[in-house]
Structures are given as C-alpha cells and as structure tokens.
Amino acid sequence: MDSDTSRSTSRPSSPEVDDIFLSTLKKSAHGFSGAVSSTQSDSSDLAGLRGLSGLSGSDEETLALRLALKKDRKLMSDGELQTIRLKINSRERKRMHDLNVAMDGLREVMPYAHGPSVRKLSKIATLLLARNYILMLSNSLEEMKRLVSEIYGSSGHHGGFHPSACGTMTHAGPVPGHPVASHASHPAVHHPLLPPAVSTASLSAPGIAAVTSVRPHHGLLKAPGASAGPLGSSFQHWGVSTGMPCPCSMCQVPPPHVSSMSTVTMPRLTSDSK
DNA sequence: TAGGCCATCTGGTCCT
DNA sequence: AGGACCAGATGGCCTA
Numbered sequence: 238m239d240s241d242t243s244r245s246t247s248r249p250s251s252p253e254v255d256d257i258f259l260s261t262l263k264k265s266a267h268g269f270s271g272a273v274s275s276t277q278s279d280s281s282d283l284a285g286l287r288g289l290s291g292l293s294g295s296d297e298e299t300l301a302l303r304l305a306l307k308k309d310r311k312l313m314s315d316g317e318l319q320t321i322r323l324k325i326n327s328r329e330r331k332r333m334h335d336l337n338v339a340m341d342g343l344r345e346v347m348p349y350a351h352g353p354s355v356r357k358l359s360k361i362a363t364l365l366l367a368r369n370y371i372l373m374l375s376n377s378l379e380e381m382k383r384l385v386s387e388i389y390g391s392s393g394h395h396g397g398f399h400p401s402a403c404g405t406m407t408h409a410g411p412v413p414g415h416p417v418a419s420h421a422s423h424p425a426v427h428h429p430l431l432p433p434a435v436s437t438a439s440l441s442a443p444g445i446a447a448v449t450s451v452r453p454h455h456g457l458l459k460a461p462g463a464s465a466g467p468l469g470s471s472f473q474h475w476g477v478s479t480g481m482p483c484p485c486s487m488c489q490v491p492p493p494h495v496s497s498m499s500t501v502t503m504p505r506l507t508s509d510s511k
Numbered sequence: 512t513a514g515g516c517c518a519t520c521t522g523g524t525c526c527t
Numbered sequence: 528a529g530g531a532c533c534a535g536a537t538g539g540c541c542t543a
Contacts, residue, residue: 325530326520332531333518359516517540526531 343367 344363345351348370358366 322521328530329521329532330519337518361516513543515540515542518538520537521535522533523535524531524533527529 340360340363344358347358347363347366349355349358349366351357
C-alpha cells in the first residue's frame, strides 16, 4: 500500500526494481559526493585511492562504491558491491515504508477529516497534532475524574471514581479502535457528568476541529502569529477559556512527566552522544 | 518560481 | 557480521 498515493499519483513510493537499480547507478556519484564531503577520512581516502589507482573522474562512481563499503570490502567485485548496496537500500525502503504505514495508522485515529478530497496531514503535523490530542485527552480524563470524585464524594453515594457503578461512565472514554471518531463526529454531544467546558471545548478544541477541513498551514511550524493557522493562535486561547492547560506544542511547555518519560523510553537518545 | 514535503540513497553508529 | 537506526544529501512533485 502506498502511503503517498493521495498526494502524488505519478510517483510511487515503492519503485520497480529496475528503477531502483538504475537510480542506484545514476545516483551513486552525486549521493556519495555529499557523504564524502562530511567525512575527512573518506575524503582523504578518495584522493589517495585516486592517486594510487590512477582512476579518472569517470571512474569515481566505482571508486565511490568501493569506499562506501569500507576497506575490508574493497576487494569485492562491483557486482557483489551493487548487490549488497541494493539489499541495504531495499531494507531501508522497507523500514521507511513501515514507518509510513505507522504514520498512516496514527492519522486514522486523529481527529481530522478523512477522505479523497482532503489532503492528509504531513508527518510533522501528524506528530504535533497527536501530541496535542494526547495532552487534551489526558486533561479531559483528569478533569472528568476530578468532577466524578466531587459529585459522588460529596453526596456520599460513592467514595470516589468508580466507573462500574455508573453505566454511563463506561462510555465516557474513547472507544478502543475508534477513540476519536466518536468524539469528532459528534462534537456537540455533552456527557451528562461533564460541564460544557470539558465535554465540548476540549473535545472540539479549535486546534483539533480546524484540522478537519483543511491541510495544516505551512505556518504550523512557525511561531503562532497573525496568520493563525489551524493550530495557531486559536489554540493559544483555548486554555484561557477553559481553564485547562493549552495543549498546543507551540505555547505550552511539556509537562515534567512527559519529558521525563521521553528520556526514559528513548535510551538511544540519552546514551547517544550524536 | 520559491518553498514545503517527500522518497530514496548513502555512510556512520549502535545493537544483537 | 548483519541488521536497525539515524542524519545528510539530492531530486521530484506540488502549491501559493
């Protein structure tokens, strides 16, 4: 399944094998030149090898392939090197394809309109919206728990939050598999236990609802200013009207537990000195 | 036409 | 050693 078919019809994300092979041959020179420029050792090796072997500029492609696979593979034939290179490229394509599939899965559960006439969210917009949506749901859940505790705690009917004691509460949370659709498609539905500030303002927040009709502005990544994109200035004021923290990534500092979790769950980032 | 977004290739690094 | 992950480079497509 092509993850980019809705955007481009003339450019498949998984080209034919012949295309890959030709592309490899065509791009090996320019692609490698960029890599060489970033590595002094390789650059010196390139110059040294060229001097030793007496290769001309036209042989740089072959030379690049040899250098690309390090010194212990320099003795391999071009065919073997190309086979290895194609194998590595194929793996990388598959990896990126899987990443796109996961990104599509994330888009499917995000509160924005889906359909052939709606351009899908970009990757960065999907990630930012997902983050905001998680924060919004977390805030809504906490607020709901607090209200339920207040109601049943003060009346003495229940000691605290107890979903099984109230039939309606079992439907208050997102439905697994379609956590968003139920809310996004019925934004005006109020939960009997929730005030409008929670049941409507949070679930149909401007930043969420606005994305249901249009592709996010390119200004999404810029500072929220006068243009006010779908996740722009309107999101800034949501927290003011509801009294809840604004989930916008542009105007809210991530909660401590979020940032601490990110460091825990990503050991490569913490241990990596890149 | 400039800028955004994306796919792909590639080399380096880390992990198993 | 092989695979996964990452980031840089590059070129194509699309939109304002």
